[in-house]
Amino acid sequence: MNIQSLSVCVPANKCINDCRFCCSKMHTSDYRDRFTDVSCYATYTGNMRKRLEYARENGCNTCMLTGNNEPQQNKEFLRVFSEVNRSLRTPFLNIEMQTTGAFIDPDFLDFFQSSVGVTTIAVSVACLDDDENNRDMIQTADKTLCLKTFCEEIKKRDINLRLCLNMNDGVLAHHAYTPESVIELCSALGADQITFRALWAPDSNTEQGKWISRHVTAKTLDFIETLKADVKAGGKYLDTLEYGADRYDYHGFSVVVDEDSMSQETNKTAVKYLILRPDGHLYSKWDSKASLIF
Ligand code: SF4
Numbered sequence: 163m164n165i166q167s168l169s170v171c172v173p174a175n176k177c178i179n180d181c182r183f184c185c186s187k188m189h190t191s192d193y194r195d196r197f198t199d200v201s202c203y204a205t206y207t208g209n210m211r212k213r214l215e216y217a218r219e220n221g222c223n224t225c226m227l228t229g230n231n232e233p234q235q236n237k238e239f240l241r242v243f244s245e246v247n248r249s250l251r252t253p254f255l256n257i258e259m260q261t262t263g264a265f266i267d268p269d270f271l272d273f274f275q276s277s278v279g280v281t282t283i284a285v286s287v288a289c290l291d292d293d294e295n296n297r298d299m300i301q302t303a304d305k306t307l308c309l310k311t312f313c314e315e316i317k318k319r320d321i322n323l324r325l326c327l328n329m330n331d332g333v334l335a336h337h338a339y340t341p342e343s344v345i346e347l348c349s350a351l352g353a354d355q356i357t358f359r360a361l362w363a364p365d366s367n368t369e370q371g372k373w374i375s376r377h378v379t380a381k382t383l384d385f386i387e388t389l390k391a392d393v394k395a396g397g398k399y400l401d402t403l404e405y406g407a408d409r410y411d412y413h414g415f416s417v418v419v420d421e422d423s424m425s426q427e428t429n430k431t432a433v434k435y436l437i438l439r440p441d442g443h444l445y446s447k448w449d450s451k452a453s454l455i456f
Contacts, residue, residue, distance in 0.1 A: 165217060165220055165221060165222040165435070165436055166222075166224070166435060167222065167224040167225065167226050167258075167435055167436075168213075168214070168217040168222050168224070168225045168226065168254075168435070168436045168437075168438060169225075169226045169228050169435055169436070169437045169438070170225060170226065170227050170228070170229075170243060170438045171193075171228065171229035171230065171437065171438060171439050171440055172227055172228070172229040172231065172232075172233040172235070172236050172239050172240065172243075173195045173197050173198055173229065173231075173236060173239060173440035174229065174230075174231040174232075174235040174236050175231075176231065177230065177231035177232060177235075178231070178232055178235060178264055178265065178302065178303055178304070179232065179262055179264055179300045179301060179302040179303075180300075180301035180302075181262075181286075181288065181299065181300050181301060181328075181370075182288075182299050182300075182301060182369075182370065182373040182377075183288070183299070183328055183330065183361050183370055183373055183374050183377075184370055185364075185370070185448070186229075186230040187368065187369075187370050188363060188364055188365055188368045188370050188371060193439040193440050193441040193443075193451075194440070194441045195440040195441070196209075196440065196441050196442050197239055197242075197440055197442075198440075202442075205442065206442045207242060207246060209442030209443070210242075210243070210246050210438065210442060211246050211249065211250070213436075213438050213442070213443070213444045213456075214246060214247060214250055214254070214438075215250055215251070216444065216456075217436050217444075218250060218251075218252050218253075218254065222436065223254070223255075223256055224254070224256045224257075224258060225247070225254040225256065225257050225258065226257075226258045226259070226260060226284075227240065227243070227257065227258065227259045227260065227278075227280070228259075228260040229440075232261050232262065232264060232265075233259050233260070233261060234261060234264075234265065234266050234270060237273070240273075240274075240277075240278045241277065241278075243278070244277060244278045244279060247279070248279075254279075255279070255281070256281055256282070257278065257279045257280050257281055257282075258280070258281065258282040258283070258284055258324075259274060259278075259280045259282070259283050259284065260284045260286060260326070261283065261284070261285065261286065262285065262286045262287075262300050262302060262307070263285055263304075263307055263309070263312040264300070264302045264303070264304040264307055265303075265304045266312065268315055271315055271316065271319060271321075272319070274321075275319050275321060280321065281321065281322055282321065282322040282323075282324055282355075283316050283321055283322070283323060283324070284324040284325075284326050284357070285309070285312065285313065285316075285323065285324070285325055285326065286300075286326050286328060287309065287325055287326065287327050287328065287333075288300055288328050288330065288332070288333065289332055289333055289334070289335055290309070290325075290327065290333055290334055290344065290347050290348070291334055291335055291336050291337055291347055292335035292336060293307065293308050293309060293310075295332060295335050296309060299328075299330070299332065309351065310351060313325075313351040313352055313353070314352070316352075317352040322354050322355070323351075323352055323353050323354050323355070324353065324354065324355040324356070324357060325348050325351065325353045325355070325356050325357070326356075326357045326359055327344070327356065327357065327358050327359060328359050328361055329358055329359060329360055329361055329378065329382050329385065329386060330361060330374075330377040330378050330382055331377050331378065331379055331381045331382050332377060333382075334347075339381065339385055340385075340388075341385075341388060341389045341392050344356070345412075345413045345415065348415065349413075349414075349415075353415065354415070354416070355415060355416045355417075356415050356416075356417055357417075357418055358386065358389060358417070358418075360386060361374050361378050362374065362378075363375065364449065392412075393410050393412045393417055394410070396412070397410035397411055397412035397413075397417065398410060398411040398412075400416065435448075436455065443455075443456065444456060
């Protein structure tokens with residue numbers, strides 16, 4: 163089995179943001195939260211240990227803290243995850259966290275780094291050059307969220323900074339919508355890596371699906387095509403990830419264009435992600451309970 167990463171869903175009641183393109187809201191997620199339920203807590207932690215071990219034994223080296231909410235919403239879960247991980251025969255050393263940065267202050271960053279072992283922060287961005295637009299698309303309650311300040315704090319700690327751009331027509335508000343502008347802005351923010359995430363809607367009748375239809379037009383699709391051509395022509399091939407996508411050195415950044423962020427491709431020999439849900443079980447697809455592994 164080829165596993166790119168294990169995504170661990172950090173449980174919480176409701177996300178502190180309400181991103182206009184949120185894919186979690188486009189499909190139901192009725193996985194029982196066995197971590198928060200005190201009657202199941204011991205079973206959950208035992209199950210978590212087995213699933214982490216299983217992923218490691220199948221060659222998975224990267225663990226991503228994510229979920230249908232922001233990981234920073236559940237500090238106690240992160241503490242327990244860290245304890246379980248450290249108790250494995252070969253713990254995950256490469257631990258990534260996916261976040262918009264909402265309500266993360268310097269003390270919280272210290273906790274992620276020294277207590278949880280986070281080595282990469284993947285910052286989810288909807289607008290790269292205008293914080294107000296970014297906050298508006300994320301619909302966050304954190305009215306002070308500032309991309310530059312957050313990135314500076316990450317780099318101060320020498321944590322790997324990945325900018326995950328949710329590609330939409332407004333991802334650049336004040337610059338020409340070209341790969342050069344994006345590279346320049348990401349470079350100024352101190353990014354080490356960039357992921358271009360092609361937004362798509364499995365159901366165009368949802369609020370989020372309608373937003374994507376209006377805001378991911380030919381302008382963005384053309385950008386992605388231009389970028390792919392530029393990366394292939396001018397970038398330096400680095401390697402091929404386990405699930406088949408090529409990674410390039412593009413102007414000094416590691417660049418992958420992820421057109422399958424929901425792990426939809428049906429290459430039968432590849433398992434792109436493992437997902438540990440709050441019910442303590444492993445799945446291989448974000449939008450299918452039938453993808454249960456065990
Ligand atoms: S932060 Fe993530 S889970 Fe929360 S609303 Fe945005 S996309 Fe959805």
